[in-house]
Each structure stands twice: as structure tokens, then as C-alpha cells.
Amino acid sequence: MNRFSYLRASDVGEVVSALKDAPAAKIIAGGTNLVDLMKYNVERPERLIDITHVEALQEIIEGENGSLRIGALVSNSALAYDARVTERFPLLSSALLAGATPQLRNAATVGGNINQRTRCYYFYDAGTPCNKREPGTGCPAKTGLNRIHAILGQSEACIATHPSDMCVAMAALEAVVHVTGPDGERDIPFADYHRLPGDTPQKDNTLLDGEVVTGITLPASSTQFSANYTYLKLRDRLSYAFALVSVAVALEKEGDTVKRARIALGGVAHKPWRRAEAEALFEGKAADSGLFARVADALIDGARGYEHNAFKIRMAREAIIRALEQASAGTPQSNIDKHIV
Structure with a gap:
């Protein structure tokens, strides 16, 4: 150090x-x-x-019509168990409780969570090349150990994935990130906050020089997803582990008909993965197994695997279908019994 x-x-x-x-x-x-x-x-x-002593970043503040503004210093535990979150945005609570251990959730903050870096083995090993750590040196993961790596949105420069569970739910809930910098304050839609690697994988997000995340707002419109949701996380072990594939589903239903659908994938790309055209397949239609399969195919269209992670393509498709079944039925994945039923 x-x-x-x-x-x-x-x-x-x-x-x-x-x-x-x-x-x-x-x-x-x-x-x-x-x-x-x-x-x-x-x-x-x-x-x-x-x-940690900036008091303005430590609160969860009520907004209009049930929205919540979450300070960047709110801990993952405090957010997961906040009654307003569990009632209005239970998808977020489920994702937070699926991540890390209680000890880590007690220390980790919302601002830190969205800015955490990849767990790619090569990124962590300063003795190996890595375009994310040192641009222009190469990406050995493409031909090396790539079990945890991306199958969507990757580039020739980088196939790393974003590790957060919280961010997958935030993406599905269409949160807004608030930042402050030398030129003042600005708001960034969550979908635009994280970046795909392209030719500059060293840049994880769209923060400008000197900017700091001050908070995140959960919009009032996403409270309509509180009845039909799920966060399904597939990993190598049921205890503390990062996702191989995770799926956040938020549906607004009227009877058997889906009015709105929001779906985000984790563990498969450099950022939480969404496709608006896949979500649009749902709107105004009755939820059934055939529709779930078409949505899953649209979400992972163009997926590319490598020697050790090609299994994630089928895993992602099956996980999407299972998560859509859970959300549609109003039976979200349990945070206590993590076995998938």
C-alpha cells in the first residue's frame, strides 16, 4: 500500500x-x-x-407521491430494512439482502455500492496486464479464466462485469443519481450512470472530474411495482458470493395483463443490463410462459460466451423465465430460503 x-x-x-x-x-x-x-x-x-462526517449525505428523505431520496452515506443495511423501502420498493430490499454479508452491509454505503469496481481476477492482480487497470496492456481474461465474465455488452478491450446486486434493482426501478461537482449539481438517469467498456474500460461510469455522488432518488412511479417483483440471484454457493447471473423483475399488472415491465440483469455485463425493446414485448399482454420465453430471448440476443462462461447464456435465459414466473405470480424469491423453487 x-x-x-x-x-x-x-x-x-x-x-x-x-x-x-x-x-x-x-x-x-x-x-x-x-x-x-x-x-x-x-x-x-x-x-x-x-x-463519513458529511451529515447531508446520511438521510433518507421523503419526496413527492412516495418517492425517496437516499443519501450517499446511507448504509446498505439501513436501506434494506427501512420500512419505506420494504413497503414501496421491496425489489431493492431483496437485492440488498442478497448481496454480501451482514457485516459488509453494515459498513457499505449506497454511494460506494454504485461505484464499486469489478471483481475480475486480472484486474485485482497487479502483476498481470489489464486494460481496466492499465489501458493498452490487454485483456487476458478473454483467453484465460473467464467463468465470472461478461456475455453481453463486452468489447475487445474488456469483458469484466459489474458486481453489484443493489445496482441491478436500481436499474429496474429507474432510479436517478444525484452528483455535485465543480460546475454544480446534476442528475443522471441510472441507465446512463454506468458505462459499457468500449475502448475505455478504465471508465466505469459517467462521473466527470471532481464530481461526487450525493444521493439516489427512487421515483414515485416505481412504487407501482411493489406487488409483482423478484430478485433472483444465481451463484456458486448460497452464502456470500457474487452473482453469475442475477435478474431483477418489476411488473405493474392489471389482472392478468402487464401494463409495465422493467427487467435488469446482473453478472452478465459491465453494467446492469436492460433492453427497452424486450420490456416493451410485455405491455398490454397477458403474462404466460410463451411471452416469458420471448422476452428472455430478446434480453440475451447477441450474447457471446468464452471458454469457461458460455454456460451463462443458457443460465441467463432460464433465470429470466423463472424470475418472470415469480414476479408475475407475486411470489418473489425468498431472502431466507435461497433455494430456487
Whole structure:
């Protein structure tokens, strides 16, 4: 681990100023990802900016018509068990409880969660090439160990995946990310926050230099998904493990007819994966097994596997169908008994 200076910020303005003064600085809150990366010499910040005492980022605030604004410092545990979330946005609570361990959820923050970095083996190994860690050096995952890697949206430069469970639910719920920077405040639709790798895989998101995430809003329109939802996570073991494939489904139904559908996949791409044209297949139609299969095919169209992860294509298709069955029936995947029924 390299030497670094430390600053405890007291407000958002001080954070923005500190980032402007030290471009190689990193923000730290729970530290559940950053500290690991520093220990592996993947991240080598010259300054750490501690934001844990910025009170304005610690609250969950009621908005209009049932929307919620979640401060960037709200812990994953606090968010998962907040009564307003479990009642209005239970999909998000389910995704949070499917991720990590209770100890990690107690420390991890909302702002840190959306900015966590890939768990690609090669990214974590500073002794190997990695375009995400050091642009232009190559992507050994393409021909190496790639069991956990992307089957959708990848590029020749990178086949890493985004590891978050929370973000998959946030994508399906069409959340909005709030950021503040040298040029003031701006809002970013969740679908536009994370990036596909393209030729610049070192850029995980669309934050500009000097910007900091201050919060995320769950829109009132997504409260209509509270009855028909599920978060289905497939992994190598039922205890703490990252998703091989995960599916967040949010349906608004009127009788047997689906008025709106939102579906996001995790574990398969560089960002939570959605396709509006697949979701549109649902609208105004009765939910049935044939429709579920067509939606699944549309979501994973163009998927490409590698030597060790080609199984994820079929796994994703079957997981989508199963998740749609669960959500349509109003029987979400249990957070206690994680076996799939």
C-alpha cells in the first residue's frame, strides 16, 4: 500500500474542492472495496477524502407521491430494512439482502455500492496486464479464466462485469443519481450512470472530474411495482458470493395483463443490463410462459460466451423465465430460503 494524505471533509463543497486540488484523490466511506484495492496496489490514491462526517449525505428523505431520496452515506443495511423501502420498493430490499454479508452491509454505503469496481481476477492482480487497470496492456481474461465474465455488452478491450446486486434493482426501478461537482449539481438517469467498456474500460461510469455522488432518488412511479417483483440471484454457493447471473423483475399488472415491465440483469455485463425493446414485448399482454420465453430471448440476443462462461447464456435465459414466473405470480424469491423453487 502506498503512502497517502488524509482529509476528513465536513460538507460536500469541501469534498469537491479537495477533489479539484488532488486529482489522484479517492473518496472513502465504508471502504469495503477501496481498502482491498489499495492493499493489492490496484488503487494508489495520493489522498483519501473521508466523507463519513458529511451529515447531508446520511438521510433518507421523503419526496413527492412516495418517492425517496437516499443519501450517499446511507448504509446498505439501513436501506434494506427501512420500512419505506420494504413497503414501496421491496425489489431493492431483496437485492440488498442478497448481496454480501451482514457485516459488509453494515459498513457499505449506497454511494460506494454504485461505484464499486469489478471483481475480475486480472484486474485485482497487479502483476498481470489489464486494460481496466492499465489501458493498452490487454485483456487476458478473454483467453484465460473467464467463468465470472461478461456475455453481453463486452468489447475487445474488456469483458469484466459489474458486481453489484443493489445496482441491478436500481436499474429496474429507474432510479436517478444525484452528483455535485465543480460546475454544480446534476442528475443522471441510472441507465446512463454506468458505462459499457468500449475502448475505455478504465471508465466505469459517467462521473466527470471532481464530481461526487450525493444521493439516489427512487421515483414515485416505481412504487407501482411493489406487488409483482423478484430478485433472483444465481451463484456458486448460497452464502456470500457474487452473482453469475442475477435478474431483477418489476411488473405493474392489471389482472392478468402487464401494463409495465422493467427487467435488469446482473453478472452478465459491465453494467446492469436492460433492453427497452424486450420490456416493451410485455405491455398490454397477458403474462404466460410463451411471452416469458420471448422476452428472455430478446434480453440475451447477441450474447457471446468464452471458454469457461458460455454456460451463462443458457443460465441467463432460464433465470429470466423463472424470475418472470415469480414476479408475475407475486411470489418473489425468498431472502431466507435461497433455494430456487
